Amino acid sequence: MRVSKEQMQENRRQIVTTAARLFREHGYNGIGVADLMKEAGFSHGGFYNHFSSKEELVMAASQSAFDELDVEADDSTIDAILRRYISAGHRDDLRQGCPAAALGSDAARQTREIKQVFEGGIEGWLLRIEKALAAQGQFQSADRRQRGINLLAKAVGAVVLARSVSGVSALSDEILEACLAGSLEEAARTEA
Amino acid sequence: MRVSKEQMQENRRQIVTTAARLFREHGYNGIGVADLMKEAGFSHGGFYNHFSSKEELVMAASQSAFDELDVEADDSTIDAILRRYISAGHRDDLRQGCPAAALGSDAARQTREIKQVFEGGIEGWLLRIEKALAAQGQFQSADRRQRGINLLAKAVGAVVLARSVSGVSALSDEILEACLAGSLEEAARTEA
DNA sequence: TGTACATCAGTGAACGCGCGTTCACTGATGTAC
DNA sequence: TGTACATCAGTGAACGCGCGTTCACTGATGTAC
Numbered sequence: 001m002r003v004s005k006e007q008m009q010e011n012r013r014q015i016v017t018t019a020a021r022l023f024r025e026h027g028y029n030g031i032g033v034a035d036l037m038k039e040a041g042f043s044h045g046g047f048y049n050h051f052s053s054k055e056e057l058v059m060a061a062s063q064s065a066f067d068e069l070d071v072e073a074d075d076s077t078i079d080a081i082l083r084r085y086i087s088a089g090h091r092d093d094l095r096q097g098c099p100a101a102a103l104g105s106d107a108a109r110q111t112r113e114i115k116q117v118f119e120g121g122i123e124g125w126l127l128r129i130e131k132a133l134a135a136q137g138q139f140q141s142a143d144r145r146q147r148g149i150n151l152l153a154k155a156v157g158a159v160v161l162a163r164s165v166s167g168v169s170a171l172s173d174e175i176l177e178a179c180l181a182g183s184l185e186e187a188a189r190t191e192a
Numbered sequence: 193m194r195v196s197k198e199q200m201q202e203n204r205r206q207i208v209t210t211a212a213r214l215f216r217e218h219g220y221n222g223i224g225v226a227d228l229m230k231e232a233g234f235s236h237g238g239f240y241n242h243f244s245s246k247e248e249l250v251m252a253a254s255q256s257a258f259d260e261l262d263v264e265a266d267d268s269t270i271d272a273i274l275r276r277y278i279s280a281g282h283r284d285d286l287r288q289g290c291p292a293a294a295l296g297s298d299a300a301r302q303t304r305e306i307k308q309v310f311e312g313g314i315e316g317w318l319l320r321i322e323k324a325l326a327a328q329g330q331f332q333s334a335d336r337r338q339r340g341i342n343l344l345a346k347a348v349g350a351v352v353l354a355r356s357v358s359g360v361s362a363l364s365d366e367i368l369e370a371c372l373a374g375s376l377e378e379a380a381r382t383e384a
Numbered sequence: 385t386g387t388a389c390a391t392c393a394g395t396g397a398a399c400g401c402g403c404g405t406t407c408a409c410t411g412a413t414g415t416a417c
Numbered sequence: 418t419g420t421a422c423a424t425c426a427g428t429g430a431a432c433g434c435g436c437g438t439t440c441a442c443t444g445a446t447g448t449a450c
Contacts, residue, residue, distance in 0.1 A: 001412045157346055169311045
C-alpha cells in the first residue's frame with residue numbers, strides 16, 4: 001500500500017543505512033538485494049521504487065558509510081583518532097568501521113562514481129587528521145597533508161592486514177600494536 | 193581425452209596461475225569457474241578433476257600469488273622494495289601485484305584456511321623486509337620486526353587507497369608520493 | 385617388446401539455485417472539486 | 418471541510434541469466450600379460 005512521502009524517505013534512509021552495514025560486512029557482491037531489503041524490514045519488490053539499480057544503492061550506501069564517520073568524529077586529538085582506528089574493536093566490527101578498510105580493495109574494481117565517493121571519504125579523513133595535527137601545533141602547515149596521508153595509509157593498512165589474519169593468528173594483534181605504537185610516535189614527531 | 197600425468201600437473205599449474213591473476217583483478221567473487229577455465233585454455237567441466245570446489249582453488253591461487261612475490265624478490269635493499277611496492281606501476285597492475293593489497297579486505301570474509309595463507313604471505317613479506325633492514329644495519333635487531341610491520345602496513349594502505357581512487361583523482365598519485373617519501377624516511381631512521 | 389584392456393583427464397550439455405530485475409496487484413496517500 | 422478519484426509505495430510471484438557443480442561420454446594414457 002502507498003505510504004506518506006515522509007515515511008518513504010524514512011524507509012529509503014533505512015535501506016541505505018542497512019546496506020551501508022551489510023556491504024561493509026559482506027562486500028558489495030556478498031549480499032543480495034533481497035536479503036538486504038529483508039534485513040531492512042521490507043520485501044524486495046519495492047527496491048526499485050527507491051533505486052534504479054543495485055549499483056545506485058552501492059553508491060548511496062558507501063556515501064552513507066563515510067558520512068557516519070564524520071558524525072562520530074568529535075574534536076578528537078590525533079592520538080584519540082589513531083587509538084580508535086588502529087584497534088581490535090575496529091578490526092572486529094566490520095559493520096560500523098571505516099569503508100576504506102572494509103571495502104578498499106573492492107573499490108578499485110568499482111565504477112568511477114563509487115571511486116569518487118571514496119575520494120570524498122578519504123579527503124574527509126585527511127581534513128579531520130590535519131585539523132587534529134594543527135590543533136596540537138604538530139608539523140608545519142605545509143607538511144600536514146603529507147603527514148596526514150602517511151598516518152591514514154598506515155592505519156588503513158594495519159586494519160586491512162589485521163583483519164586478513166584475524167582469528168587465525170597472534171599476528172593480527174601484533175600488527176595493530178606495532179602500527180599503533182609506530183603511528184603515535186610518527187604523529188608526535190614535530191620537526192620536518 | 194586422457195592426458196599424461198606430467199601434462200595434468202602442468203595443466204593444474206596453468207589453472208592456478210591464471211586464477212591467481214584473475215582473482216587479484218576481479219576479486220574472489222568477481223570471476224567464475226567457467227570464465228577462469230576458458231582463460232586458462234580449458235573447458236570448465238574438467239575443473240573438478242583438479243579441485244573439489246572453487247574454494248579450494250581460491251586457496252591454491254592465493255598461495256600461488258604470494259609465492260610469486262617470493263620468487264620475484266631479489267636481494268633488494270629496503271629502498272628498492274618500497275619504491276617497487278609504493279608505485280604507480282604496482283597500483284595499475286592488479287593482476288601481478290601483492291595479494292594483500294588486491295584482496296586484503298576480501299580476505300577478512302574468507303575461511304580460516306585462506307586467512308592462514310594470508311598469514312604465511314604476510315610473514316614472508318616481513319621476513320624479506322627485516323632481512324633488507326638487517327643487511328643495511330638498520331634498527332636494532334629487536335626492533336626490526338615492529339619496524340617492518342609498520343613499513344608493510346603503510347605500503348599496503350597506500351596501494352589500497354591509491355587504487356580506490358585511481359583514474360578519478362590526482363589524490364591517487366599524491367597518496368603514493370607522500371607514502372613513498374614517508375616510508376623511505378621512516379626506513380632510514382636508524383635510532384630507536 | 386607388443387597387445388588388450390582399464391583408467392581417467394578433458395569435453396560440453398545439463399542441473400538446481402540465487403541473483404538482479406520486472407510486473408500485476410493492493411490499498412493508503414495525495415489532490416481536485 | 419468533505420467526497421471521489423488518481424497516484425504510487427510496498428507486496429510477492431515471476432523473469433532470464435550466470436553461477437558452482439554434476440554427468441555421460443571420448444579417446445589417449447597407463448598397465449597387465
